[in-house]
Amino acid sequence: MKFAPSNQPYDTGNFAVFTKNLEKQFGSFTAVKHVNLAVEQGEIFGFLGANGAGKTTAIRMLCGLLLPTSGSGTVAGFDVWRESEKIKQNIGYMSQKFSLYNDLTLAENVEFYGGVYGLNRKTIKEKRHELLDSLGLTASAGRLTRDMPLGYKQRLALGCALLHNPKIIFLDEPTAGVDPEARRNFWELIHELADKGKTVFVTTHYMDEAEYCNRVSIMYQGEIVALGSPQSLRHEYKKASMADVFIKLVDK
């Protein structure tokens, strides 16, 4: 990780995500503690951690959805305190709880998100064809989202989060509950995005997926307790797998 010395100005613009002592408190409880991150453009960054460690809270701050309590950060070069609207225009976000409207058809979901991102009708129509076609879902365009297998829903949700062609995409447990084959398909998409130069910031509780990231951080009780490439972390903690590294750091 690259840290700028604290007394010198640093160029945060080159990093897709840069934070310095980012913190969030809810009442007297500190959910995110002095988090320092420098995520390179085009990197697949795995944001791992125990349940309740503060991952979703940190992501919401980075996506301009929640103001920090203290600290600083930029995403795509925009300030998390002052430029949340700019951030939203330049990132895609798939939330942990909710991605698509179950009561809408697949096509309607794409149209809805196109509208949210302020695309014009013509672009939305083109993107809708393109996206459904690329996922092999054209024949199912009129089906209710509720009736689709989860793996398809998650890939479509990813497509919706990319409609406005953001440079950075935040994925909060995109493969939760997804079967092994569908997870592999989803990660193929993630790798394609990274190959196109997009930055992928992703959380997961599947430790095999941690291996598919360029670097990962592991969070515990609001703090980042480890950061590095999967290989270097396995090496550093003398463990055969990321699952064992995770358990060593988090089982306290």
Added chain:
Amino acid sequence: MPGSIKINSFSKSYGDILAVNNISLAIDPGELVGLIGPDGAGKTTTMRTLCTLLVPDAGEVLVDGRDVRTNVAAIRAMLGYMPQRFSLYPDLTVAQNLNFFADLFGVPPAEKAERLQTLYQFSKLEPFRKRLAGALSGGMKQKLALSCTLIHTPRTLILDEPTTGVDPVSRREFWNILRQLRDEGVTILVSTPYMEEADLCDRVAFMYQGRILAVDKPAQLVHRFPYKLYEVSGSDLQSLRAYLEDETDALSVQIFGDRLHVSYGPESALIAPAGAESVQQIEPSIEDVFLYLMQTSA
């Protein structure tokens, strides 16, 4: 047969979609059986039918020797069920939710105290006893829901993807609890998308497109994988994979974390390719079987 499950030629449709297509499965008292398969395979429909929430279209479904069509109240009284989307009371605290479910199930105070301790140890939620359930993280909510389900000891437990969103440490502890309940004689049917959890079951049923394609002990199930399997590691897995797929007779090349699993028919063998750091023949895992069954059944 206290707590046993018996499914005979069971089918269930929604409109013109055949969700479960003539399946049979018998689970002994005190057995822990895992249900795996892709989304939409019919796992949840099967589980909801066992819980008397759906009525079979055809076939016989028995829990504890009783027919789910005619013994709704009796079955519900002896069964514990955790649906995929469990509703907690978001404006009650963690402790209040647990107490509510303990009272609902009529758990005696001494047993409740003991059980709470075990569950708090698994969930790590004790420091958050007084937090509203609505303010918990996704995985903490899931763990609270699980704890509410396990606060009493039913004879039969049906758990639909209980560990989705749960971190690896808590997953391990949760499975210790499950196996302990199994040892105490509880019959458990659990679905999971984590293949390493399937490995912890006494038997595993693989479901696909409404049918059960295989059911066996994990150690036996892996024998369904008919090919020779090699594990290949190297620093550039993508190139290795492309090479193995394009230039060798590999039947399949799958990424498994930091390695590749490559399969070959009896006539071929893998010669270590350039760029491979290690190559060894290995026993297949449940995940290999899962991917194989999915690809050959499609």
